[in-house]
Amino acid sequence: MTSVPDSRPLVVFSPSGRRGRFAVGTPVLDAARALGVDLDTVCGGRAICGRCQVTVAEGELSKHGIVSRAENLSPSSEAEARYRERRGLAADRRLGCQATLRGDVAIDVPPESQVHRQVVRKPHEARDIEIDPLTHACYVVVDPPDMHHPSGDLERLMAALARDWQLDALHAGMPLRQTLQAVLRKGDWQVTAAIRDGGEIVALWPGFRDRLYGIAIDVGSTTIAAHLCDLASGEVLTSAGRMNPQIRFGEDLMSRVSYVMMNPGGEAELTAAVRQAINELVAEVAAASDLPASDIVEVTIVGNPIMIHLVHGLSPVELGTAPFALASDAAVSVPAQDIGIRIAPGGYAYTLPCIAGHVGADTAGVLLAEAPYERDEISLIVDVGTNAEMLLGNRQRLLAASSPTGPAFEGAQISAGQRAAPGAIERVRIDAATLEPRYRVIGCDLWSDDPDFDEQKPACGVTGICGSGIIEVVAELFLAGVIKSDGTIDGELAGRSPRIVSDERTWSYVLSDAAPVITIQQNDVRAIQLAKAALYAGARLLMEKLGVDRVDRIRLAGAFGAHIDVKYAMVLGMIPDCDLREVSSAGNAAGTGARIALLNKGARARIEQQTRKVEKIETAVEPRFQHHFVAAMSIPHDSDPFTELSRVVDLPERRAAASSGQRRRGRGRRR
C-alpha cells in the first residue's frame, strides 16, 4: 500500500490520552470502546442511561496538529434531544452514543462518565477505592417469541445480550429462570439484566435501570454492620449495625462454640440467628435507601473464622480445639440464597478468605484495606477484639497471628467495665501530685472537673468504664506512681490519697465516688496486664520471625483503634516501639475491606493471592510466644529498647524504676 495521509477524523480522549482515526459517522462511544477508553454505558447506546456523557474541548491541539470544534460532532439527535428534555443535560455535554464524528475533536470524559472512577477515601482509610464492580447493568431489547422459530425466552434474552453486549455463554440459575417470563412481558421485551463477571445473569428487571446495589457486611461476634453501596458510584448509601443475636448463646466466641459442643446440631440455631440478623440489616439498609432488597445483587462478608463458619452453616466445633482446622481457608463465592441471605434471588455472596483458624476473613478485610503488601515500610496492623489479630510486614513478606488478649480491652471482665455507650468513662487524667482524677464520659464533651459537667453529663449518669477508659486509667495510674511496674497498686500511697482504698488483700483506686462507685481494682489491672502482654507478645513474636527490631508504622483497626489514645497504648507497653506519629487508627478496616471487595473485582483476586502468601504463625504452639508474654507483663514491658516512649512520656525516673527491680518481681511471679 502507498502511504496516503489518513483523512478520517482524529479523536483524542482525555484524561486517557488515547487517540485514533475513525470514519465520519462513528459514534464517540464506539470510538472510545475501540480505543479502550473508559466510557460508561448501561443502555447500550440507546440515549437512555446518560452514562456516556462527554464534552468537546475546543481549540487547537498543536501536538496532534488538529483544531477541535464542537461542530465536528454531529448535531443533537432526536433521541439525545429527548434525553436532554426529560433528564437534563448540561449545555456543553453530549451523549457519546449519539454524537458522531464529522471532524477532528478532543473529547473530555468527565469522572462520572468513567466506569473505573475512584471513590475518595474516608477518614482513617488507607487509600481510595477504584470502582470496578463484578456486576454490571445491561439494558437490552429482546425479540418476542415467534411460533415459526420457537426458542426459549432465556435463549432470546441471551441472544440480545450477545448481540448488544458481546456477552456469550451466559449462565442463569433457577431463581432467574423462575421470574424470567413475567419480567420480559412486564417490560414489554425491554429489560435490564445484571451480569455478573461477564458470565451469569443474576437479576432481571422490566424496562431500563442503571443502578445496581451491593452490601458489605462485617459479622462481628458482638455487632454486625452492613454498608449499602451503589455499585456504579461506590457511594455508601446507608450503613447500619445491630447486636449479634448469637450473644444469647454465649457472650464470647468460645462459649458459643461450647454451646454447639454441648448441644449437637446447635450450630443450626446459631446459624439461623446470625442469618436472621443479617437479613434484618439488609432489609433495614435497603428500606432506608428506599430500595427493595431484591435490587441488591451482591454481598461481601467479613468476620472471624467462627462467625464465617456459622454464617455458612458450618459447625464451628473444630475451631474450638487444636489444631483449629477451618473447613476452608479460601474465599467463597456462592449464591446468596445458598447461605440464606435474601437479596436479589440470583445474587451472590462473596466471603473473603480466612488466613488461619484464628485469623479470619475480617483480618483479610483489614489486609485488603491497609494493603501493607504495597509498601516498603514495615507495617504492624492490629485489629483488637476478643483476640488481637496482627499482620506484620511489607511487600517482601507478610506474617499473621492472633493473640489471645481476652475481652478486657472491650471493657469485659473489668469490674466496672462496660461497652462503649453513653455514660461510659472513655478518657482519664490523674494529677500526679494529688492523685485526683478527672475524666470524660461518652455523650458529653466536658471533663468531669468542668463546672457544667454535672448539668451536661448523660441522663444515665456515669455508668462504668469502657475499653479506652481502662487503658487510660491504668496508664495514668502508672504514670502517677499509683501502679508499680509489676502492676500492683501501691498501698503505701493510701496515706496520700483517700482514693487508694484497701480491698481485703489488695488495693483499689476509686475513680468516681458518685453512685455507682467506680473503682479500679487490682484484678482489673491484672486483666489489662494479661491482655496487653498477649498483644505485645504477639507483635514481638512476629517481629522476631520477620527479623526486625522495630516497625515503621502501626495501624490500629476496629473500634478500639479508633478510640484509644495511642500514647497510652505505648505507656502500657501494648505496642512495640514506633514513632508515635506513625501510629494511627485504621478505622473499621475489616468493613472497608469488605467494601473494597464489593466495589472492585480485582481486589478479590488480590486478597485471595495475598492471604495465600501470608505466613501464618500459631501463637499457641510457638514456645517463644510464652517467653515474650511473660516478659511483657510488666509495665511498660521488659523486652527491648523503648526509644519512642521516652520521647513521648517525660518520666525518665519512672522508666528507670520499671527497668530495674520491678521487672524481676514480675517475672518471678509468672514462673
Add this chain to the structure above:
Amino acid sequence: MTSVPDSRPLVVFSPSGRRGRFAVGTPVLDAARALGVDLDTVCGGRAICGRCQVTVAEGELSKHGIVSRAENLSPSSEAEARYRERRGLAADRRLGCQATLRGDVAIDVPPESQVHRQVVRKPHEARDIEIDPLTHACYVVVDPPDMHHPSGDLERLMAALARDWQLDALHAGMPLRQTLQAVLRKGDWQVTAAIRDGGEIVALWPGFRDRLYGIAIDVGSTTIAAHLCDLASGEVLTSAGRMNPQIRFGEDLMSRVSYVMMNPGGEAELTAAVRQAINELVAEVAAASDLPASDIVEVTIVGNPIMIHLVHGLSPVELGTAPFALASDAAVSVPAQDIGIRIAPGGYAYTLPCIAGHVGADTAGVLLAEAPYERDEISLIVDVGTNAEMLLGNRQRLLAASSPTGPAFEGAQISAGQRAAPGAIERVRIDAATLEPRYRVIGCDLWSDDPDFDEQKPACGVTGICGSGIIEVVAELFLAGVIKSDGTIDGELAGRSPRIVSDERTWSYVLSDAAPVITIQQNDVRAIQLAKAALYAGARLLMEKLGVDRVDRIRLAGAFGAHIDVKYAMVLGMIPDCDLREVSSAGNAAGTGARIALLNKGARARIEQQTRKVEKIETAVEPRFQHHFVAAMSIPHDSDPFTELSRVVDLPERRAAASSGQRRRGRGRRR
C-alpha cells in the same frame, strides 16, 4: 542418539491393541494410563477397589516378537494378597495397580475393568449404551491439619485430589462444605469423593466406596417413572413409578395450566406436588436397593414442556397460549436441591433440552435413545401421549412437531374407555361373517371365546377398553364392514346382528353384554378418527416439509407404542405407508434417553447439539396441517398411495370402497 534396541519390557494391551515399553517395576495401571488404555480405578492404586483387574495372556506374540508370561509380572504384593483374601480374586486375575512389569507381557483388560464398557440393550432399545458417566468416585488419603501450616480441610482434600487424581481447580458448594469436616474425621482422613465432570466435589463419604448412583426420571403428566442406576456398571438396580399427583389439579395438561391461570401462584402447588412425588420415588427406589438417597449423586429428567416448567418451579401459563413460549429450550444442569430434589446434598439434576413449546425434553429423550441422526434411512418416530410428538428425518435433516391427538388413544374420552389395567379389553377380533367379537383383557391370557375365560378372567371382570383395544375394535369393525370409510356405524347391519343397536340418532356396537355392558358408540369412533387424523396429518406435514412420500421405518415410543398392534394402526390410517416389518415399538424411549444422559456424559452434548439442529414445525400455524387433517378423517385415509396396507390387509374391495364414495362424504361433512 544412536539407535540402541530398547530393552525395557514391552506391554501389549487387549482389546485396545495399545502397546509400549516401560521401565521394569512400572505398575500395569500406570502403563495403561500412559498409553490411554481404558483401565478403571477408584482407589487410585491402593489395592482397595479391585477395579483395575487384568489377566496375562500367556504365549508367543509373534507379531510383536515377544513371549508373554505370567511370571513377567511381579509376584503378588502384600496389599494384593490382602485384597485376594478379603474380597476374592480369580486365580488368573491380577490387580493392575500392584502388578509391575518385569518382562514382556500381553495384558487382557476384561470388560468389567473398563470404565467405558457397554451396557447390553433391553428389548425395544435402539442401541447399547456406552458407560461414561459425568461423575466418578475418587478415593484419597488427606493430610490431617497441622497448626504449623494452617490450611482449610477443603484445601487439603483438594490437594490430595490434585496429587492423586490430577484434579485441579475443583469447586465445592455449600452442602459439601457443611458435611466436610465431620466426614473427614469420621473417615480418619480417608475419604471417597464424587467428582463431577472433573470440576466439582459433589459428595464425600468416609472411607472407601466404589459405587455411585444416579436416577433417570421420566415425568409424565399421568405417571412418573424413576430408574435407579449404578453409574459405573450402567445396571438399572430398581425402577418404580407412581401417579403424578398433579392429577388432582386437572386430568390433562391444559386443565393444569388453566388451574394456574385461574389461581395466580398456583404453580407453586403444582410444583410442590410433582416434586414430592419425585422425592417419594427417589426414596422408594433407593430403599429398594438398600441405599440412602444421599448416595445418589446425579438425576436426569425428561418430561413434556409443561412438566419441565413445573418441576423447575416455573409458571406454565405461557405454554397454555400462543406463541407457546418456553422459559428456556436449552438443557439445564443445576444443583438438585435448587429444584427441591433430595439426593446427595451436592448432587446435580440435568434436564434434557426441550425442542419447542409443545415438544419437550421427553421428545429429546426419545431422540437421544433412537438416534435417527445417525442413520441414512428416514425414520418417523412417534411418541403418543395426550399429544403425539413426532420426529422425522435422518442424519441429514431432522424435523419435529407435536400433533393434538387428544387423549383418545389413552382410552380417555371414550365412553367405555379406561387406562390400561386389569379388566381392560386390549385385543379384539370380529368375525366378518357373524359380526361376533372375541377379545382379550389385561390380566388374562385367554381370549373371551375360550371355555376357560370366565373362570380365569380377572376378579374385577371386564371393566372397559383401553387404548390398544379401542384401536383394534375400530379397525376390526372397519374391516368387518360395520364402520364405513367415513367413520359412521352402518345401521343397515342391525338386521344381521343384534350387536348393532340404535342409539337415538346414531348406532352403536355392543362389544360385551355382560355387566357392565361395553359398547362402541358413534362418538367413540369419531374421537378415534379425530385422534388418528391429527397423528397422521402431523406425520404427513413433516414428510411434506422433508420432501418425502414414504418413510423407511417407524418407531412407536411409549406405552401406546408397546401395546398397539401396528397392523391396526395402519388399517385405521394412523401412520403413513411403511413396510410393516419396519414398524416397531421403541419402548419407553424417553426414559431410555434419560438413562443414556445419566450414564454417558457425551450424550448430553450430543442431544443438546441435535435438538438445536432439529427444525421445529408448529402444527397450529401451518395451514397445510389442517389440509392433511381433513383428508385423514376417513378410514384408512385419503391422501397418498398406501401400498403396505394392501399387502397386510387382504380386503381390496373394502379399500376400493374407502377410496371412492365414502371419501367425498367424509370431506363434505368436515368442511
